[in-house]
Structure formats: C-alpha cells, structure tokens
Amino acid sequence: xxxxxxxxxxxxxxxxxxxxxxxxxxxxxxxxxxxxxxxxxxxxxxxxxxxxxxxxxxxxxxxxxxxxxxxxxxxxxxxxxxxxxxxxxxxxxxxxxxxxxxxxxxxxxxxxxxxxxxxxxxxxxxxxxxxxxxxxxxxxxxxxxxxxxxxxxxxxxxxxxxxxxxxxxxxxxxxxxxxxxxxxxxxxxxxxxxxxxxxxxxxxxxxxxxxxxxxxxxxxxxxxxxxxxxxxxxxxxxxxxxxxxxxxxxxxxxxxxxxxxxxxxxxxxxxxxxxxxxxxxxxxxxxxxxxxxxxxxxxxxxxxxxxxxxxxxxxxxxxxxxxxxxx
Numbered sequence: 001x002x003x004x005x006x007x008x009x010x011x012x013x014x015x016x017x018x019x020x021x022x023x024x025x026x027x028x029x030x031x032x033x034x035x036x037x038x039x040x041x042x043x044x045x046x047x048x049x050x051x052x053x054x055x056x057x058x059x060x061x062x063x064x065x066x067x068x069x070x071x072x073x074x075x076x077x078x079x080x081x082x083x084x085x086x087x088x089x090x091x092x093x094x095x096x097x098x099x100x101x102x103x104x105x106x107x108x109x110x111x112x113x114x115x116x117x118x119x120x121x122x123x124x125x126x127x128x129x130x131x132x133x134x135x136x137x138x139x140x141x142x143x144x145x146x147x148x149x150x151x152x153x154x155x156x157x158x159x160x161x162x163x164x165x166x167x168x169x170x171x172x173x174x175x176x177x178x179x180x181x182x183x184x185x186x187x188x189x190x191x192x193x194x195x196x197x198x199x200x201x202x203x204x205x206x207x208x209x210x211x212x213x214x215x216x217x218x219x220x221x222x223x224x225x226x227x228x229x230x231x232x233x234x235x236x237x238x239x240x241x242x243x244x245x246x247x248x249x250x251x252x253x254x255x256x257x258x259x260x261x262x263x264x265x266x267x268x269x270x271x272x273x274x275x276x277x278x279x280x281x282x283x284x285x286x287x288x289x290x291x292x293x294x295x296x297x298x299x300x301x302x303x304x305x306x307x308x309x310x311x312x313x314x315x316x317x318x319x320x321x322x323x324x325x326x327x
C-alpha cells in the first residue's frame with residue numbers, strides 16, 4: 001500500500017489544507033487498519049482502492065494494541081530525552097538513530113496549477129511552458145528570461161519575494177495558514193473541493209507493507225515537512241493526534257466535548273447563575289443605554305478588583321440586583 005500526505009495551497013485565501021490518502025490493492029485489504037472515520041472508493045482506471053482519513057488522528061484511529069504500545073515507548077523516550085509530553089522532529093530523528101529500524105524512502109512531488117492565475121500577473125502561458133521544457137530537459141532555445149519568469153511565478157505564492165545575504169528565503173509555512181478541520185467537515189465534497197481548487201499541491205508518499213510501517217512512514221513524512229508538527233496523546237480519549245502547537249491536551253474531536261462539559265459545569269456555579277440573572281436585568285429593552293454602559297464598566301472593574309475574592313464579588317452583584325432577591 002502507498003501512503004500519501006498532501007498539502008493543498010490556496011493562493012487567494014493564503015491557506016493550506018493537509019490530507020492523508022492511502023491506496024492499496026485487493027490483496028492488501030487485510031492489512032489496512034479499520035479506520036473509524038474514512039471515505040473509501042475504487043479507482044477503476046488504476047485498479048486500486050483509495051481511502052481518505054482525517055489528517056490529525058486518522059492514521060491512529062483503531063490501531064492494534066501492539067502498535068500503540070510501540071508508539072507509547074517513543075513517548076517515554078521523548079519524555080526522558082526532552083522532558084516534553086509530545087514527539088517532534090528532533091525526537092523522531094533521535095529515535096531513528098537509536099532504534100536502527102528501516103524506514104521506507106519518501107518520494108516528493110509538486111503540482112502547480114497556474115493556468116487560471118496568469119491573467120492576474122505578468123506571466124504568460126508560454127512562459128510556464130518554457131520553464132517546464134527547460135527544467136525537464138526538453139529542447140528550448142529561449143533561455144534568457146528563465147530567471148525573470150520564475151521570480152514572477154514565485155510572487156504568486158509569496159506576499160514578497162526577497163533573497164537577502166546571510167538570511168533564509170521567505171518560507172511558505174510563514175505565508176499560509178493551516179486549516180484544521182474536524183469530523184463534521186470531513187466529507188467527500190469538502191475533500192474534493194479543497195483538492196480541485198488548490199493552486200499548488202505538494203505530495204509526500206511512501207510505500208508500506210503493514211500497519212506498523214504505515215505509522216512509521218506517516219511520522220517520518222510529517223517530520224520531514226516544513227511544518228513543526230508534534231504528536232500528542234489525548235488526555236480525554238487516550239488516542240494519538242497531530243498538531244502544530246506545543247500545548248495541546250486533547251485531540252480535535254475531544255476538544256469540543258471537553259469544552260462543552262467544562263462550560264456546562266461552569267454554568268452550574270452559583271456565582272455564574274447569579275451573574276447571568278443580574279446581567280439579564282441590565283441587558284434588556286427596559287434598561288437605558290447609559291445605565292447598561294455604566295453597569296458594564298462597573299462590572300469589569302469589580303471582576304478585576306475581586307478576582308480572588310468570590311464572597312465580595314457576590315456582594316457586589318447583590319448590590320446591583322434590581323429585584324433585591326436574596327441570594
């Protein structure tokens with residue numbers, strides 16, 4: 001089976017959307033993990049099955065106990081090595097060095113779709129063809145403006161294009177914001193739209209023979225990209241997930257559940273119930289804008305002043321109670 005990690009770039013919105021896709025033959029059906037969330041179809045032209053899984057935690061959904069135990073040992077290695085509760089590219093490289101395991105090579109390809117963008121720039125379609133011919137070793141005697149054409153094309157993907165002495169060239173990851181979609185967004189229409197509308201697609205691929213190789217290849221690919229990916233363990237469900245931030249506690253699917261539960265518990269607190277009741281007396285059609293604004297300002301001051309004194313804050317709310325109900 002072949003694992004593909006795709007980065008789909010949109011020039012207009014300056015966003016990137018990562019995708020995970022796995023292709024496999026009829027004979028390899030028994031080694032494909034039973035992913036919890038997936039979209040699977042059969043490519044009649046190629047004679048292979050293709051399955052899309054969510055980027056953040058799709059690869060790790062429903063993996064075997066043995067594979068999970070192996071990944072857990074890498075987390076233990078990371079904690080001892082860096083004192084961090086996640087795996088990043090540095091930890092992964094140290095792991096490869098010390099474990100002596102064989103990782104399948106990564107193939108990288110870049111597909112640019114600039115034909116519909118050239119009218120908005122100084123690039124002509126024949127310049128794109130000239131570049132393709134020149135760098136693909138085809139005969140092309142118009143070599144004088146190759147550099148100028150490339151600079152113009154580069155401006156389509158970068159806000160600015162500059163190469164300064166002793167400094168790094170602008171990086172794509174600094175210009176494009178990554179979309180992190182959840183299970184609700186993960187559907188075939190969404191995937192097809194993002195991929196078909198992409199102005200550039202960077203694809204990393206690797207071949208795997210079993211589930212463990214699939215996990216290894218996935219980690220090796222994401223830690224080979226320009227993005228500072230990290231692998232975490234979700235505190236809520238215990239599953240592995242990928243993110244770019246260093247302070248993630250829960251996977252994208254559990255964050256909403258945890259936040260909803262936290263809000264539910266927060267709303268049950270007596271002082272919150274009191275605050276909402278008093279607020280409703282000032283944020284209604286029977287209260288003047290002046291009185292509402294005065295209450296809003298006084299409340300902001302009181303919450304700062306009595307931040308560590310709940311009893312005093314309750315007394316302040318009660319002093320503002322128009323109905324003078326006992327708390």
